[in-house]
Amino acid sequence: xxxxxxxxxxxxxxxxxxxxxxxxxxxALGQTANSAPAAQxxxxxxxxxxxxxxxxxxxxPGAKAAGDTKVTDAPLETLHEPIVCQGQRVLHIDNRDxxxxxxxxxxxxxxxxxxxxxxxxxxxxxxxxxxASVHIENSEIEGQKASIDAAGAAQIYAEASTFKGAARxxxxxxxxxxxxNSWL
Numbered sequence: 001x002x003x004x005x006x007x008x009x010x011x012x013x014x015x016x017x018x019x020x021x022x023x024x025x026x027x028a029l030g031q032t033a034n035s036a037p038a039a040q041x042x043x044x045x046x047x048x049x050x051x052x053x054x055x056x057x058x059x060x061p062g063a064k065a066a067g068d069t070k071v072t073d074a075p076l077e078t079l080h081e082p083i084v085c086q087g088q089r090v091l092h093i094d095n096r097d098x099x100x101x102x103x104x105x106x107x108x109x110x111x112x113x114x115x116x117x118x119x120x121x122x123x124x125x126x127x128x129x130x131x132a133s134v135h136i137e138n139s140e141i142e143g144q145k146a147s148i149d150a151a152g153a154a155q156i157y158a159e160a161s162t163f164k165g166a167a168r169x170x171x172x173x174x175x176x177x178x179x180x181n182s183w184l
Contacts, residue, residue, distance in 0.1 A: 108130045115135070
């Protein structure tokens with residue numbers, strides 16, 4: 001048995017012991033395993049295995065810091081006025097953590113808003129749309145009065161997001177669920 005195949009066999013056995021299956025073992029065939037003993041990673045857990053281009057680290061279940069969200073690591077922003085988009089414009093809201101006591105986002109009269117990887121929490125309506133379109137992906141939207149309030153010819157496209165609060169629509173407004181959403 002060659003040295004490379006012995007190392008791959010050792011990496012495969014370690015992966016099997018961790019319950020990682022053959023995916024890591026197949027990956028390790030082209031890699032050389034590090035024979036150094038497991039070391040303590042700086043603040044992130046115990047290093048189980050590492051080598052060129054990979055590292056497997058064990059962390060405790062409670063390692064997530066309080067207040068962290070799963071969709072964004074952006075700093076908290078407290079708004080006193082809503083974000084307003086009017087007319088033939090495009091607005092991108094990416095990786096934001098927005099909190100407000102009133103309404104958070106208003107899109108009107110042909111505006112197109114893209115919200116990705118964000119968390120929006122409002123004391124009123126989180127997203128108000130009137131004759132505009134809003135695309136929401138991988139975000140958390142929460143409103144005390146409503147998460148979404150759509151009117152006129154509003155078009156809402158939602159994918160892989162969580163909505164807390166009512167989703168209201170009036171007239172020809174449409175909310176398109178593209179999958180993997182939670183409506184709470």
